[in-house]
Amino acid sequence: MGSSENAIGGGRTAAVDKDVDFANYFCTYAFLFHQKEMLSDRVRMDAYYNAIFENKHHFNGKAVLDVGTGSGILAIWSAQAGARKVYAVEATKMSEHARALVKANNLEHVVEVIEGSMEDVTLPEKVDVIISEWMGYFLLRESMFDSVICARDRWLKPTGAMYPSHARMWFAPIRTGMGERKLGDYQSAMDDWYNFVDDTKTYYGVDMSVLTNPFSEEQKKYYLQTSLWNHLHPHQVIGTAAIIKDIDCLTASVSDIEEVRSKFSLSITMENTKLCGFGGWFDVHFRGRSEDPAAQEIILTTAPSIDYSTHWGQQVFLLDPPIRVSEGDNLNASFLMTRSKENHRLMEVELGYEIQQQSGKLLAPFKNKYYIE
Incomplete structure (x- = not known):
């Protein structure tokens, strides 16, 4: 084990990294522009709308938790499907827009918008349904499902349902033809690098060629190895x-x-x-x-x-x-x-x-x- 100073310093660095990650991730979802992109996805919207309104028996008279409510659309639909109470949790200032939208649709007596991370929020009761649109690119990028699991373990009744229930x-x-284009982009980046090395040596007397391999690996990762x-x-x-x-x-x-x-x-x-x-x-x-x-x-x-x-x-x-x-x-x-x-x-x-x-x-x-x- 390292010294106390090292241990404290390492912990502080980890905390700062986590804070930065938190800020970088959630800031995207705090903009209406990004919410509009998701709300304009008809496949996404139709699936959630049909899942709720064709299965009203799961919502009617029930308590619902919407994890990462964003604009509040799923919480509003849950209330319109007959939910007794909907807790709409949102970690960003988008919660203010969600609250305004809920009020504009005359559902503030049913939907309660709560600003905070799901891991820190406390609810007054267990819920019958947890609904969330947590999926990232290739399903698991963004790791938001972690928060849904946390919500489920803390707040879902033993007889409760998850919306969605399964994923594959x-x-x-x-x-x-993307591979050829990306290979061309990589080769152009390397040609530009070689010109840069030559110019730097010619005009400034510094040989940068020792960095050619690291630069090449960096560009390969960006152009050829990033999905x-x-x-x-x-x-x-x-x-x-x-x-x-x-x-x-x-x-x-x-x-x-x-x-x-x-x-x-x-x-x-x-x-x-x-x-x-x-x-x-x-x-x-x-x-x-x-x-x-x-x-x-x-x-x-x-x-x-x-x-x-x-x-x-x-x-x-x-x-x-x-x-x-x-x-x-x-x-x-x-x-x-x-x-x-x-x-x-x-x-x-x-x-x-x-x-x-x-x-x-x-x-x-x-x-x-x-x-x-």
Whole structure:
């Protein structure tokens, strides 16, 4: 163990880092502009609206907790569906807008907006339903589900329901031209660096070339190893999709989601194409609970779609270089996603895979590391 001074200093640094992370994360959601983006997502809105109003028996006369209420829309719908009391918890000053919206809709006698983090808030009673739109990119980026788990363990009745009740993460092989563009961006960055090194030595007499490798690694991470947000067309998916994580929101623990580990197989379903990377997405389900199921199960999916895209899009993990594949080829893969040590709201992915061609030839195994930022 280090000295008391070191221990105190380390604790202070950790506290400051946590405060900075808290501020950086929540400041985004304090703007109406960002709330509008989510409220304009018709797939998202329709799913939650239908989940509530087609399952009014879960809300009518019940106490509801809305975790991360934002503008307050889910709390308002819960009240309109007949909830006796709705506790709408919001960590940012967006709570003031939510409170104004609740009042403007004449629901202040039902909906109580509480400003504070879910971990610190105290409620006067246990609730029958916890509703939250906690999903981040590729489901778990942002780690907001931690707060939902905390709320569930503290405030949900033993007979209570979670909205959504279940979530799944999907992974599939894709074709895309993004890899070539990103490789070009990386090469342009390196060309610019070499010119910079030459100019610095010529004009200022300092040789910067010793930093070339670190700069290259930095740019590779940014251009080639950081997953990309994209709206994939269904035709870009070139094989079967696999479920890499299945979450029961009623029973999942934080340790269950801190690390996502999966082994799975995929089959190529398109003749003579290029495997350029992988696409990741999620869906959530509103099923109620087994003892008290939903009258109508509603599914919100972020899968590639022509007409029903969402603001979440998909996460794309590029391969460099792409691999020629064909129908009938099989991929055996291992997937590991962990939280970044520098910021627990960001993710790191390790992906290993080998390709068994239809001819029987086994290609050399591949291994890549990616960052979801």
